Amino acid sequence: MTDAAMGTRPIPGEPSAWTRLKTNRNWLGFWFMIPAAAFLLLFLAYPLGLGIWLSLTDARIGRPGQFVGLENFEWLSDDPVFWLSVFNTLLYTGVASVFKFAIGLYLAILLNHHLPFKAFLRAIVLLPFIVPTVLSAIAFWWIYDPQFSIISWTLRQLGLISSNIDFLGDPWNARWSVIFANIWRGVPFVAITLLAGLQTVPPSLYEAATIDGASRWQMFRHITYPLLTPIIAVVMTFSVLFTFTDFQLIWAITRGGPVNATHLMATLSYQRAILGGYLGEGAAIATAMIPFLLAAIMVSWFGLQRRKWQQGEADD
């Protein structure tokens, strides 16, 4: 403590090396960063690089690989299952994100009204996002059961269908089923975040617009939407990113089946690398996801920047 106290006072001559290490901002910053940096370098940055390296080798489980250049990628480019997984991933991400945004925004606007039990409602709405994905995925697995599905039962009772729907046995049914489960899980996050954004919009703007005779749609289009744009950009970046790299929901409901119809790139890479033992090939599939992720980040980042620039805002 006395050392530290000395460090902040003007001391004659050069401070000792030890004092400098303890008080110099750059050194202090360095010490404070060590724990976080150690974790992130060892278990994030290094594996990221190792993954890209692995995608250029023919590593298998239990055997370090030889460098093979782009062979894994050439091999994948001729693999229809890989392209099917790319198609599935894009479909899954595209459809789910659009619906998550639309329903999430709608729900946020609904929750922004004066409602009784507001805090309780908000807590309930957030539940699907909080509960571990795998566990709610299991609930969907049971809801989609070919024989005992409650949806089939209800529709049969209503006389709308005559035989059970094969939710997870037919490729397109399975795709829509997992997409629905993903939307169900993602809507709360979008809704609650946008709700917080809505609450920061000053009510005086709406009052002024009401006096000017603006319709509800005009108010939304010209007040709510522009003010929400930054938050929308961030939320949708996250939403797209996490949907694109989703693994657990698919793994718990379909494991990529039927006949690879719901394999995403992440699940295919798990199957090839860990279950199949072809680490190099699995890593190549994972690496192939990186350009898509970068594109998603760039689009929303630059979209956000342009928006800010248009509004002439220095901060948000």
Add this chain to the structure above:
Amino acid sequence: MDYLMSTPRKVVTVYIPLSIIVIVLLFPFYWMAITAIKPNQQLVNLDVVNPYWVSEPTLDHIKALLFDTPYLHWMWNTMLVAIVATFLSIVASVLAAYAIVRLRYRGAQWIGGAIFLAYLVPPSILFIPLSIIVVNYGLWDTPVALMLTYPTILIPFSTWLLMGYFKSIPFELEECALIDGASRWQILTKIILPLAVPGLISAGIFAFTLCWNEFIYALTFISTPQNKTVPVAIVSEFVDGDIYRWGSLMAGALLGSVPVAIVYMFFVNYYVSAMTGAVKE
């Protein structure tokens, strides 16, 4: 403009759509709960009683789950991993966030940006190389593997969130302490941390629920059934060949959700402010 709306109009435009969405969002939980207490013959014979209701509730599935399977062991594993990983991450994040926001050392801006980018790196592209690293360090099939890898998911978010909290604490407090001769460490532990308790709680809750939710690392790095975490064990250990033990599956899913749901119900306000605070950054 809310007060301009008449009651019937509000029912049609707000309450009805809101109820429909809430029902859809909650239905899977209801279905999970009701399946967990249904006797087996009601599960597979939908025509005996209305499947939306349960006529003779039974605790057999829950009993079987708790006493005939290592479920409590899985719970313990998950809890242990989540608590240790959360603790490690919060310590690392507090130090990092304080340094980035308050020390403003050279390059702090860039480091902050790098941490944000780290949050965007998904586990599903890291699990293959990480599994090799875990094997090389002799951590395969141990909870330590999860305790050390989960912080890579938790640290970026917690750091980001705590940065927001630290920014909101007046700088003057710190200056006074500096003039009084306090060291940076004393400032952090005696001034900043007590004021940042709500931030610490929300970061802790978020980290804890993320751990509880994590799947792909636990699936890849753990192979012995005894050592699994709840989400992985439930997906892999309840299917005997073609026979799905739905009652136990649903009971397991329900009990696995409860701890997280309880933690979060108590702290929902911190949680929401944390998420939005982070988004606003």
